[in-house]
Amino acid sequence: MGRRVAIVGTGHSKFGVRNDVNIPELAYEAISKAIADAGIERKEIDLVVTGYVGGWSSEGLAPVVIMEYAGLTGKPGYRIEAACATGSAAIKAAHDAIAAGEADIALVVGVEKMNESPTPTVVEFIGRAGNYFWEFENFGLTFPGYYALYATAYMQKYGATEEDYCKVAVKNHYYASMNPKAQFQRKITLETCMQSRYIAWPLKLFDCSPITDGAAAVVLASEEVAQKLTDSPVWIESIGASIGTSNLSKRTQFTNLEAARLAAQMAYKKAGIDPENPVKYLDVAEVHDCFTIAEIMAYEDLGFAKRGEGYKLIRDEQTYIGGVIPVNLSGGLKAKGHPLAATGVSMAVELANQLLGKVEKGRQAPIKNGRAIAHNIGGTGHYAYVTIYSLSKPRSPA
């Protein structure tokens, strides 16, 4: 009933420690590229959706500052936040506006400048993205601590090892070494990871994604407009989303993220993908590897592996190019970097370019099915978004 929606332009800043720019300048690196890539003029944009978690800066209305700097004052707009899944939530909201006929062209930008000196510290601030008053105040859980609970339970239940976790890091640093936008561009060995210091047992320094400044942007358009603008639209085929429990004490287990599983089921159902064998329909995946254990849980929540067998996929190197399904060819959050709200939009940029065969040699997935999947988590499964992108016009809106 709604209209189909496509990505018609993408932009991506260099991720890293970006003390050379302020927030609007950083956002503009992505916005200006996306607008130029789409071949549109600013006046054609009907809606701007800004993904921004913030808290790093005293700037109260960063999206308004960004829009003024980008020459987009006057447009309808708002800010979206869904913790680290913000970027995907922003894409959903802009998608819905276009599908509804409320906009023909929308700009989505995700931006974060985490290395600005915050009060409280970045680590404390991110630690609040669970249940603050019970878990953080009483138990002092930080984010590595949250994911270490999962990593420990998963090892105990299924027999995964610290080496398995480190193998995720080795893969993602390997692909990041070919991505000029990535924060880290050096390959690492298994030993580098295994010998790095513990942050929260069993997670070591190289199991953790870094603190990143960065921005990513996409221009979305309705079917009619997209087909005028480009010969190579990348369609949003389906979106699944779910909110998890706030309190971890209400989770029934600690070896997968229920919200991610629900979001995947919803996305697969809408796209007509068999949830028992999704890899048959997909060419490439970007998943939320804020910690290495998170990528392994993602394999299972997305149905790439059976429950309890996700670690075997990385142990057997089946998520490299040539394996069952290549995952995080961008370097992932782990090595490309994780500027919270930019991450979901960055996944969209990466997957659009993968599907179009436009990424760097050595990290380009072979495209056969013409479909790609993004898995984006907020908190420890407090928010989950799964988005399927396609080269073929979908049967129905997302």
Next chain:
Amino acid sequence: MGRRVAIVGTGHSKFGVRNDVNIPELAYEAISKAIADAGIERKEIDLVVTGYVGGWSSEGLAPVVIMEYAGLTGKPGYRIEAACATGSAAIKAAHDAIAAGEADIALVVGVEKMNESPTPTVVEFIGRAGNYFWEFENFGLTFPGYYALYATAYMQKYGATEEDYCKVAVKNHYYASMNPKAQFQRKITLETCMQSRYIAWPLKLFDCSPITDGAAAVVLASEEVAQKLTDSPVWIESIGASIGTSNLSKRTQFTNLEAARLAAQMAYKKAGIDPENPVKYLDVAEVHDCFTIAEIMAYEDLGFAKRGEGYKLIRDEQTYIGGVIPVNLSGGLKAKGHPLAATGVSMAVELANQLLGKVEKGRQAPIKNGRAIAHNIGGTGHYAYVTIYSLSKPRSPA
């Protein structure tokens, strides 16, 4: 092309200093009433959109805490923020999802608990809702200061007086005295306002809206579902929105809010309302009277009065029931209270009940055209939303 969307249930907490509840409890007062009013079960809700500015609490993911408390874990959802226009932006996003066919039933809740002890203080925090690094850091502008700039310019240019501003306060306290949900329930005299202390000349204590805790919620549904659920849907007829400049130095004048004017033009155009004579089409308005001058500028930005003549409407008591158009019969932000993100949703609740003839005696507008308008501003016109609600099914989606 999209689907029509209607309000099918409303809920509203008592506004005020609510030290008796925490954030999820406060939100639940509105959510539970809205769900009961709609006559739906929780499992029928396809999307939850939470409006929350926050910053008052250390709780990082308040929307997730609220959804767990409300029994809505598992649903797709995200948080929207557009400063004090957050509530209207949240309604737009939920509207778009339903119009697009991505959801049949959506819950929108706006909540704020501003009286929790924040760091920095509430006044400093709100002062950041302009351009922080230039205006706040350099000039120390607080929010009363921002609107005092407008109040001063308006008096100088058009000859309005401090009495005219106070007359807005007298009207809004008068109607709040009949609204059991309002923070202030005592009428005031012109002398009370005129003799109150200056906060930022010419604005006095009684020209300013208070610091408020509160929540409001609406259940939205698609045309097909709405007509099954209720004989009295209130339709979202049209939505207009605009982002203003961040820097006040880039505004061309200080006697109206350009973003509000643009948002109104957009909403009128979509609804087929003559922007030269909108009062002919409307029965009642809720406008963003964070300060009394803001209500007078709203009269002009919405076209209720000619440019420079808005103050005459209140001087002649033409925005009471029986006048040209009754405005803020809820008591407005001024006297009902202004829990930032709850405000736009509260406007929707009030106008739905006004259109249905369901508000308290003495503050019920006569309903002839079956149309009502909400005007919701973020910052000093940094965001603007104008939403038109109607008893008649609109010709097309909003």
